[in-house]
Amino acid sequence: MEALRREVELTSGRSDLAASVTMTAFRPNVVFDGDGLAAYAEDNWACMRSVDAEYGGTVLRMVGQCGRCSQICPMDTATGKRLGPEPLLTLSRRRMRAGRPRFGILLELASGGEHTLQIGQTMQVEVIGC
Numbered sequence: 001m002e003a004l005r006r007e008v009e010l011t012s013g014r015s016d017l018a019a020s021v022t023m024t025a026f027r028p029n030v031v032f033d034g035d036g037l038a039a040y041a042e043d044n045w046a047c048m049r050s051v052d053a054e055y056g057g058t059v060l061r062m063v064g065q066c067g068r069c070s071q072i073c074p075m076d077t078a079t080g081k082r083l084g085p086e087p088l089l090t091l092s093r094r095r096m097r098a099g100r101p102r103f104g105i106l107l108e109l110a111s112g113g114e115h116t117l118q119i120g121q122t123m124q125v126e127v128i129g130c
Contacts, residue, residue, distance in 0.1 A: 003039030004103070007094060008086045017086045020074035025087075026104060030060075030117060040095075042105045047130035048123040050115075058117065061110035061130050067100035 001023055009018035023031065032042070043065065050058035068091055074083045091101035109115060110130055 004087055004090065007090045011090045011093065012084070012086050014086075017074075017084055020083060021087045022074075025072050025074060026068075028104065030107065032123065041125075043102075044127050045105065045125050046128055047110060047126050048107075049126065049130075051122045051124045052118075057111050057113075058115040058123075059109070059111040059130060060107045060123070062105050063108050064106045065097060065102040066104040066106055067098075068103050069100075072103075 001021065005018045005021045008021055009015055012018070032048070042062070045062050047059055047061045050056060068088065070082075070088055072091075073085060073088050075081065076083055088101060091103055095102045
């Protein structure tokens, strides 16, 4: 997210637009964070496996990149009007794939049965097959 904020500020020259790029605008179901994770690293992930003993066996497989729509542009909550074309404009310039700007990934549960993800759960990323 921080890399996208920096790109928006460079593209637009406006720190207020960069500050409006928030996680909630993207409505994620799961957010991965940690030391050493590079911007857009998820583009190369094949899957993630839980390494916490109590959640062992949980495997999430990447099934594609998430195509973003105009709904990620910030809105003035009082008027309902869009504040501008960012961050969609920056994503369109830098991360266009198959006609749609990409940001984030789509995951599916690759392991059978019921599994629970917990805040702070440790996942190991694999870049080659699951």
